[in-house]
Amino acid sequence: MxxxxxxxxxxxxxxxxxxxxxxxxxxxxxxxxxxxxxxxxxxxxxxxxxxxxxxxxxxxxxxxxxxxxxxxxxxxxxxxxxxxxxxxxxSLRIRNFESAKIKVNDNQGNPIEIATIVVWSVTDSAEAVFEVDDYESYVSIQSEAALRNMASSYAYDPMDEDVVALRSHPQQIADKLKQEIQERLGRAGVTVHEARISHLAYAPEIASAMLQRQQASAIIAARAKIVEGAVGMVEMALERLKAQNVVELDEERKAVMVSNLLVVLCGDKSAQPVVNSGSLY
Structure with a gap:
C-alpha cells in the first residue's frame, strides 16, 4: 500500500x-x-x-x-x-453523501426501501489517489453495498424486545452501518465520521399489508391494556363492596356484575343503562 x-x-x-x-x-x-x-x-x-x-x-x-x-x-x-x-x-474537507433509495429484503424476507447519509473525509491523500481509481465513486458504490448488506442482516420490525431491528434501534443500526462502511473504505484513505439511515419504509407492494399488521398489533396491545385495567377495576369494586358491607352477592350475582362491568369498561361504544325496577333477585 x-x-x-x-x-x-x-x-x-x-x-x-x-x-x-x-x-x-x-x-x-x-x-x-x-x-x-x-x-x-x-x-x-x-x-x-x-x-x-x-x-x-x-x-x-x-x-x-x-x-x-x-x-x-x-x-x-x-x-x-x-x-x-x-x-x-x-480536498480533505468533510463531505456528505446521500445514497439513492435501494430495495432490499430484510432478514425476514420482507422487501424494504432504505437509504443512508454518510459523512466522510479523506485522511490519507496517497491512498485516495493511488489505491483506488476514483475515490469519490468508490465511496458511493461501497456505501450502498454496505447498506444493502447491513439491511439484509436485520429485521424491519423487532420480533422481540431484545432483538435489534432497523426501526426500533436507530443508534445501534447507525453504529453498525458506520463500522461496515469504514471497513470497506479504509483502503481508500477515507474516514467515515457518521452514517445514518435517511429513509426506511416497506416496499410499495407490501406497504398496505404491513400497515394493516401494524395497526392490528397496536389494537391488540391497546385491548390488552384495557382488559388489564378493567379486571383491576372490577376486582377493586368487589373488594370495596365486601369491605363496606354495601350488599351481599352470591357467586352467580358476582359473575353477572363482573360481566356487566367488563362490557362497560371494555366496550367500544358507550353502554346503554338499564334501570332495574324490581328486586335484586
Missing part, C-alpha cells in the same frame, strides 16, 4: 525572494559580459518559477516524479517545490 508521507516544499515567500535575487544576479552577469553563464543561469532560474503552488486550508497536494510518489504537502499558503514534481489537489 502507498501511504501518505510528507513531501518536500519550502515557504513560497522566502523562495520568491531568493529566486528574485538570483534573477537579478544572473541578469547582472549577462550585462557584465558573462553571457553564457548569465543566460544559462537565467533559464534555469526561470524554470524554478514554475515550482510555486498554492495550498488552501483542508487541502493536500499529492506530488509525483516520473510516476513515483514523492510525498504530499498540507502546509497552507504559498509553497515552492521542485518544478519537475507533478502536483494533484486533493
Amino acid at each position: 502507498v501511504q501518505e508521507k510528507r513531501g518536500f516544499s519550502l515557504n513560497g515567500y522566502i523562495a520568491f525572494v531568493v529566486l528574485l535575487f538570483l534573477q537579478l544576479l544572473f541578469l547582472g552577469m549577462f550585462l557584465k559580459g558573462y553571457v553564457v553563464a548569465g543566460l544559462l543561469g537565467g533559464i534555469l532560474n526561470g524554470l524554478c518559477w514554475l515550482g510555486f503552488f498554492m495550498v488552501q486550508p483542508n487541502q493536500a497536494k499529492v506530488m509525483t516524479l516520473f510516476g513515483s510518489y514523492v510525498g504530499s504537502v498540507r502546509d497552507t499558503g504559498l509553497q515552492w517545490t521542485i518544478p519537475l514534481f507533478a502536483r494533484r489537489t486533493i
